[in-house]
Structure formats: C-alpha cells, structure tokens
Amino acid sequence: MDTFILEKTAFQSFSGEVARDYSVYLPTFQKGILGFNPYNGDATALEEGLTRHPLKQFLLPNGDIIVHYHRHPQGSEENRFSPASDDRNIVVLGVRPCDARSVGLNAMALLSDSSNPYQDSGFQQRRRHLIVIGLGCLSPCADGFCGSVGGSPEDETGMDLIFFDLGDSYLVKVLTEKGARLTPEKRFQPAEAADIKRLSDLVATGRKTFAAAADPKISYAEGDINTLFNLPLWEELAERCLNCGICTHLCPTCYCFDLLDHGNEKQGYRFRVLDSCMYQLFTQHASGYNPRKSKASRIRQRFMHKLRYYPENFNQQVACVGCGRCVRYCPVNIDIREVASQIRLHSGGNHD
Amino acid sequence: MDTLVAEIRQKAEDLLSRKVVSMVLGFTRGNLPMVTRPCIVRSPEDADLLWWDDFCVMNLAAFIPPRHEGKIGVFAKRCDLRNLVILNSEKKINLHDDFYIMGIPCHGMLDSEKVRQAVPGNKRIESVTSGKPFIEIMQHGGSQSLERHDMLRESCLTCSQTSPDIVDEWITGPADPEPLPHDSEQSPVIEPDRDAESFDALFSECIRCYACREACPSCYCETCFVDKAGYLWQGPDIPGEKNSLDFHFFRAFHMLGRCTDCGACESACPVHIPVRQLVLHLKRGNAAFQKYEPGLNPSLQPPDACFCPAIHNHRK
Numbered sequence: 001m002d003t004f005i006l007e008k009t010a011f012q013s014f015s016g017e018v019a020r021d022y023s024v025y026l027p028t029f030q031k032g033i034l035g036f037n038p039y040n041g042d043a044t045a046l047e048e049g050l051t052r053h054p055l056k057q058f059l060l061p062n063g064d065i066i067v068h069y070h071r072h073p074q075g076s077e078e079n080r081f082s083p084a085s086d087d088r089n090i091v092v093l094g095v096r097p098c099d100a101r102s103v104g105l106n107a108m109a110l111l112s113d114s115s116n117p118y119q120d121s122g123f124q125q126r127r128r129h130l131i132v133i134g135l136g137c138l139s140p141c142a143d144g145f146c147g148s149v150g151g152s153p154e155d156e157t158g159m160d161l162i163f164f165d166l167g168d169s170y171l172v173k174v175l176t177e178k179g180a181r182l183t184p185e186k187r188f189q190p191a192e193a194a195d196i197k198r199l200s201d202l203v204a205t206g207r208k209t210f211a212a213a214a215d216p217k218i219s220y221a222e223g224d225i226n227t228l229f230n231l232p233l234w235e236e237l238a239e240r241c242l243n244c245g246i247c248t249h250l251c252p253t254c255y256c257f258d259l260l261d262h263g264n265e266k267q268g269y270r271f272r273v274l275d276s277c278m279y280q281l282f283t284q285h286a287s288g289y290n291p292r293k294s295k296a297s298r299i300r301q302r303f304m305h306k307l308r309y310y311p312e313n314f315n316q317q318v319a320c321v322g323c324g325r326c327v328r329y330c331p332v333n334i335d336i337r338e339v340a341s342q343i344r345l346h347s348g349g350n351h352d
Numbered sequence: 353m354d355t356l357v358a359e360i361r362q363k364a365e366d367l368l369s370r371k372v373v374s375m376v377l378g379f380t381r382g383n384l385p386m387v388t389r390p391c392i393v394r395s396p397e398d399a400d401l402l403w404w405d406d407f408c409v410m411n412l413a414a415f416i417p418p419r420h421e422g423k424i425g426v427f428a429k430r431c432d433l434r435n436l437v438i439l440n441s442e443k444k445i446n447l448h449d450d451f452y453i454m455g456i457p458c459h460g461m462l463d464s465e466k467v468r469q470a471v472p473g474n475k476r477i478e479s480v481t482s483g484k485p486f487i488e489i490m491q492h493g494g495s496q497s498l499e500r501h502d503m504l505r506e507s508c509l510t511c512s513q514t515s516p517d518i519v520d521e522w523i524t525g526p527a528d529p530e531p532l533p534h535d536s537e538q539s540p541v542i543e544p545d546r547d548a549e550s551f552d553a554l555f556s557e558c559i560r561c562y563a564c565r566e567a568c569p570s571c572y573c574e575t576c577f578v579d580k581a582g583y584l585w586q587g588p589d590i591p592g593e594k595n596s597l598d599f600h601f602f603r604a605f606h607m608l609g610r611c612t613d614c615g616a617c618e619s620a621c622p623v624h625i626p627v628r629q630l631v632l633h634l635k636r637g638n639a640a641f642q643k644y645e646p647g648l649n650p651s652l653q654p655p656d657a658c659f660c661p662a663i664h665n666h667r668k
Contacts, residue, residue, distance in 0.1 A: 031557060032469070032624060052623065053559075062559075140492075142468075142476050143384075209492065240390045240415060244563035246622045276561070281579045331410060331567055331620035333382035333389045 026093035054252035100158035102252030134159035143324030223347030245276035247326035365399035374422030386464035413569035431614030434647025460508035507615025558596035564617035604630035609654035
C-alpha cells in the first residue's frame with residue numbers, strides 16, 4: 001500500500017478537511033484528562049501518549065439505545081419497534097497501536113464467523129463506519145506492555161491509516177481502502193526512500209529503549225482448569241482488591257454489558273450499559289442467588305476470562321492489548337502481568 | 353533503608369512472633385513507582401514485605417479482613433485511626449478487643465497524578481524518592497526535584513493533624529515532630545448557590561466504577577443502594593449522558609458526620625472527580641456538623657446520632 005508524507009504544519013488543515021465529511025475525534029485534554037474529544041480546531045495532544053479511556057467508546061458506547069418501542073392505543077397492528085441505528089461516519093485520530101489492536105480482539109467475540117454464530121449488530125455497524133487513524137509509538141509510553149501480549153509499538157492491526165512522527169512531518173502508511181479515501185488530498189506527498197529509512201532508524205532506536213520488549217510474556221493460561229480455578233492466588237488478591245470497576249471500565253477489551261428497559265407500557269426504549277464482572281450484581285439471579293458471591297470469585301472471573309476462557313475460544317489470543325490502563329489506575333496495584341506469571345507458576349502451563 | 357520502614361518491619365516481626373497479634377495490616381511496595389498495596393502479613397518471616405512511603409494513600413480501615421482470629425495489628429496513619437474509631441462506634445469492629453494499633457507519624461501523602469502532571473510529556477517515571485522539602489523524580493536519562501508540599505493530596509492539605517487517643521504505640525516517636533504547613537480550609541470548590549448544571553459538570557466524568565465507594569471505610573453496606581436496582585437508579589437520562597449525580601448525592605448524605613476527609617475516594621478515582629467536596633459542602637451548610645470532627649473523639653456522638661446533640665455532648 002501507499003506511503004505518504006504529511007508535513008506537521010499541514011496536520012491541522014488535514015484534520016479540518018476530514019472534519020467536513022466525518023465526525024473527527026482526536027486526543028485533547030479536557031479537565032486534565034487526555035481523551036478522544038471532538039475536533040474543534042484546537043491544538044491536539046497527539047504526542048501526550050495514551051488516552052484515559054479506550055477506543056471502545058466508539059464501538060460499544062455506554063448507554064447505547066438498541067430499540068425504541070411505541071404502542072399504538074388502538075391495536076397491535078400499529079405497535080412499532082424501531083431499531084436504533086448509528087451510522088455516523090467517525091474518524092478517530094491518534095489511536096495508539098494497543099487500542100487499535102483491541103478492535104480485532106473484540107470483533108472475534110462480537111462478530112460472527114465460521115466458529116462464532118453470534119453477531120453484535122451495533123458493534124458491526126459502528127465498526128463499518130469507523131475509520132481508525134493510528135499513531136505508532138516510537139518512544140516508550142508510561143505504562144504499556146504491548147510486547148508482552150503479542151503486540152508491538154508499531155503494530156498496524158485494526159488501523160486504516162498509521163502515522164509515524166518523524167519530527168517535522170508524519171510518515172503516513174495507507175493500510176485499508178477506507179484509509180485510502182482520506183489520502184488523495186493535495187497535502188500528502190509520496191514518501192521517498194529516505195523517509196522510510198528514517199522511520200526504520202527511529203523504530204530501531206525506539207526498540208532499544210522499550211521496556212515493553214523486556215516484559216514477561218502474558219500467555220494463554222493452559223493447564224488444568226480445576227487447578228487454576230482453585231488457586232490460592234484469588235483469595236490473596238481479594239484481600240486488597242477493592243472490587244471497583246476501574247480495570248474493566250478502562251479496559252479496551254472488556255465488552256460485557258447489561259440490557260435495560262426504560263419507559264412504560266406505551267413507549268420507551270431498550271438500551272445497554274457497560275457492565276463489570278467486578279460488580280456483585282453482574283451475576284446476581286432474580287431469585288437472589290449469586291454464583292459469584294465472593295470477591296475472590298469475581299477477581300478470578302476477570303483474569304480467567306482474559307487469560308483462559310477467551311484464548312480458549314478465540315485463536316489462543318489473550319484478551320489483553322497491554323495498554324497498561326488497568327495497572328496504572330488500579331488503586332491497589334493489581335497487575336495482570338503478575339497474575340499471569342503467578343498462574344504460570346502454579347499451573348504448570350507453558351513457560352515461553 | 354528508611355528508619356520508619358525498618359521500625360515497622362521490626363515491630364511487626366516482634367508482635368507476630370510473640371503472638372500478640374495474629375496478623376498485621378499495613379502496606380507493601382507496589383511494582384510501579386508512586387503506588388503501594390495494602391497487605392496483610394501473617395508470619396514473622398513475612399514482616400520484611402511491609403513498606404511505608406509517601407504514597408500509602410488507601411485507608412487501611414477499609415481493608416480489615418472479614419474473618420480473623422486473634423488481634424489485628426494495624427499500622428495506621430491519622431485518618432486510618434479516625435476511621436477505625438468510626439467503625440468501632442458503629443459497632444462494625446471491636447477496637448479494644450481485636451486490634452493493636454500502631455500510629456504512624458504522617459507528613460501527608462502525595463498525589464501521584466499531581467506528580468505526573470508536573471512531569472511533562474509522556475515519559476515513564478522510574479522512581480520517586482521522598483524527602484523534604486523536595487522529592488526527587490527519576491526518569492530515563494535524568495532526574496528532577498519537585499517541592500513536596502505542592503504534590504500533597506488535596507485532603508492532606510487541610511488535615512487537622514490530630515488523632516484520636518486510641519494508639520497502643522507510636523512508631524518513631526509520639527507524633528509528627530514538625531507539623532506541616534497547611535491550609536485550615538480550602539476555598540470551596542462547590543459554591544453555595546450552585547445550580548444543577550454546574551453540579552453535573554463536576555461529576556460528568558464519572559464512569560460509575562464505584563472506586564470511591566469501595567475505597568471508603570465508612571461505605572460498608574453489604575449491598576449498596578445503587579446495586580439494588582442495577583443501572584436503573586440513574587433514571588431516564590442515561591443514554592448519551594453520564595448522569596451519576598444521584599449516586600454521589602446519596603453517598604454524600606450517608607457520609608455526613610462519618611467522613612474523616614481521608615481522601616481515599618479521591619485517590620482511588622480514575623477520573624479526578626472531587627468526591628470529597630460534596631460532603632464538605634454539606635458540612636459547611638449545616639451548623640450542627642460544622643464543629644464536629646468525625647472519628648477524633650471516641651466518646652463524642654455525631655450530631656445526627658442523638659436527639660439533641662448540643663445537650664448530649666454538653667453532658668459528656
């Protein structure tokens with residue numbers, strides 16, 4: 001695919017141009033928090049690193065209305081169910097490789113294929129209308145460990161275009177057809193061999209300083225399921241785990257949700273909110289019985305889902321992209337890397 | 353090594369090997385800079401796990417194990433002490449029979465987010481060395497000093513620096529040798545005549561992770577009111593809007609007279625919501641509560657716990 005150069009001085013006008021046809025979101029600070037905010041012509045904070053909230057807000061928005069219902073007073077023929085749809089064309093700029101990788105991981109569970117009969121139509125529709133413009137990481141980020149989970153700082157998975165910061169310009173690689181739609185612009189100059197050489201030099205230097213490469217591997221927790229299930233580790237973690245939902249809410253690959261109805265017998269809507277396996281209510285039955293009553297069982301669920309159940313079902317891929325949000329924002333410093341190595345230690349699983 | 357840490361470890365080892373306590377509640381080191389882990393040590397050999405630095409921001413009173421035999425030793429800072437008093441007066445724990453309290457002289461805990469914001473760009477912080485009046489931030493390829501006082505948590509800036517008289521012994525001396533310069537009262541974040549819109553703005557970032565609730569020692573309801581009704585407690589506004597005000601308002605009313613302003617909620621919050629401010633706002637607007645400092649005097653009842661607090665407390 002094509003490779004271009006976009007001068008940094010032209011970046012602002014490029015975003016403005018794109019914003020004419022698409023809803024553009026890019027990293028800016030709001031209330032001191034870096035997040036994907038609507039483009040409004042202000043200065044961007046592309047180089048500031050990872051946004052606080054993951055990319056999933058564009059694919060699995062919290063409070064997503066699924067269907068409106070309206071009951072006609074006269075008879076059932078007039079009752080209406082209108083599925084809500086979101087067909088905004090969204091461009092998200094400055095998505096880091098870890099976040100972009102989460103799109104594909106979530107898609108394995110949420111989109112149907114030969115091995116998965118289930119289709120999340122909201123996710124599918126939004127994914128079709130989403131253009132992801134990535135930004136490769138050339139220097140180590142504050143908290144990430146993408147190298148531990150099979151990603152890398154210059155991974156292109158899940159992106160339509162990727163930008164690399166060359167100092168005074170961006171090297172832009174076109175990765176998909178969707179991405180190609182944004183580049184025939186006059187501001188893009190074809191990249192020359194020297195530019196590509198410059199990028200590979202930067203990548204090579206960056207690699208040397210990347211602590212991510214040295215991190216222990218987080219791998220599929222094979223081994224006897226009963227052993228894993230009954231590890232003393234879960235009770236140990238429960239002693240300090242607050243059982244809050246920070247890790248799940250900030251995780252790019254946590255997609256569990258709850259369906260709720262709002263309205264009355266005449267009209268209303270059904271919507272979904274992101275749920276968290278850390279919450280008591282997550283598995284509470286209507287009878288009052290709760291199969292995951294203890295804190296330890298809920299912690300176990302979170303890690304077993306990421307490291308065992310998910311890879312077991314989907315190509316042996318752990319449901320983690322190594323963005324490091326859960327580690328950084330955990331008030332009691334629970335670290336998935338540690339949990340994974342503890343599991344390996346106790347279960348006699350693979351040791352690579 | 354820090355003399356405070358050495359003393360903590362020695363004390364824990366001593367108490368555990370003499371079987372004065374069956375377990376010790378304290379902090380251990382995190383695997384990242386600027387973060388610590390509450391931990392329980394059960395054998396004298398593990399006493400070396402214990403740690404203390406400027407980032408022991410969680411309130412240990414929230415980490416008391418539900419089941420225990422024998423006494424629990426607690427290395428508690430001033431706010432932890434006050435919350436233990438509250439738990440005791442609310443009959444959640446038996447302070448006299450089940451606890452051995454070791455007070456830690458506290459110089460205020462630091463806000464890791466303030467430190468990160470003081471270090472520009474997207475750089476990995478390798479370590480933070482405490483000190484007064486400056487702390488040292490080590491990064492790849494350099495270090496810099498920051499004034500410690502500027503990095504203090506908001507709650508520590510207004511700490512009354514007094515503690516209830518429940519301490520069995522103090523670690524390194526009886527109390528804080530040199531009191532911190534502190535503001536007696538911060539200017540209110542919430543103005544008295546706030547309208548609903550500006551309240552909304554304060555809490556608009558809330559992601560309903562409930563870390564504030566979980567980090568709070570006084571939030572111990574087995575089932576929180578918001579967990580009674582799933583997400584529906586939020587009312588009809590939820591799609592497209594993050595309406596979390598109901599939760600924060602209710603919680604603030606539950607906290608009035610029971611909040612020690614320890615700041616654990618704000619330290620736990622991943623999106624920097626000024627969680628403490630609602631309770632402070634209620635307190636400011638309520639004459640009976642203005643002078644009442646929860647958890648400081650074990651024999652004093654909170655104004656709303658008796659029919660006529662003025663008379664009641666006068667008789668005491």
